[in-house]
Amino acid sequence: MPTQIIINILKKIAAISAVLLLLLGIGIATGGFPSSIDLSDEELASRECEKCGVIEYVKISSFNGVQSVAGKKIEGNQLQDARFVITVRMNSGEQHTIAQDSTPRFKSGERVRIENNALVAGYF
Numbered sequence: 375m376p377t378q379i380i381i382n383i384l385k386k387i388a389a390i391s392a393v394l395l396l397l398l399g400i401g402i403a404t405g406g407f408p409s410s411i412d413l414s415d416e417e418l419a420s421r422e423c424e425k426c427g428v429i430e431y432v433k434i435s436s437f438n439g440v441q442s443v444a445g446k447k448i449e450g451n452q453l454q455d456a457r458f459v460i461t462v463r464m465n466s467g468e469q470h471t472i473a474q475d476s477t478p479r480f481k482s483g484e485r486v487r488i489e490n491n492a493l494v495a496g497y498f
Contacts, residue, residue: 426487427464432478435459460493462486 435457458478462470472491480486486493 423465423487425464425489426485427462427470429480429482429484429486429493430461430463430469431482432458432460432480435473462488462493464488 456475456477458474458476460472460474460478460480462472464470470488472488472493474492478493480493480495485496487496488494
């Protein structure tokens with residue numbers, strides 16, 4: 375007798391489990407349950423890359439003692455004495471500044487990653 379009771383209980387547990395799995399499958403298939411959390415592109419980028427950001431602007435910080443925004447016409451070979459300052463808005467919202475003597479290969483609006491205080495293209 376006790377064996378029959380245990381078998382009946384196990385059958386009921388199996389039936390309930392099958393129904394729950396079926397309902398869960400229907401919910402996922404019809405979009406009733408989210409398969410992933412929806413995040414904005416900015417939130418995803420911030421979580422994926424702490425060293426990444428977007429260049430806000432590039433400026434010439436010292437050019438024979440004169441400041442200028444990069445992109446303005448500069449006469450002759452005067453860029454030899456130029457120092458460039460690149461401001462990056464990090465994914466975290468912080469602002470990071472990098473100074474370099476060479477002409478930057480990036481421009482405002484480009485996505486970059488900072489490694490060893492130098493810029494690398496794109497998010498990785």
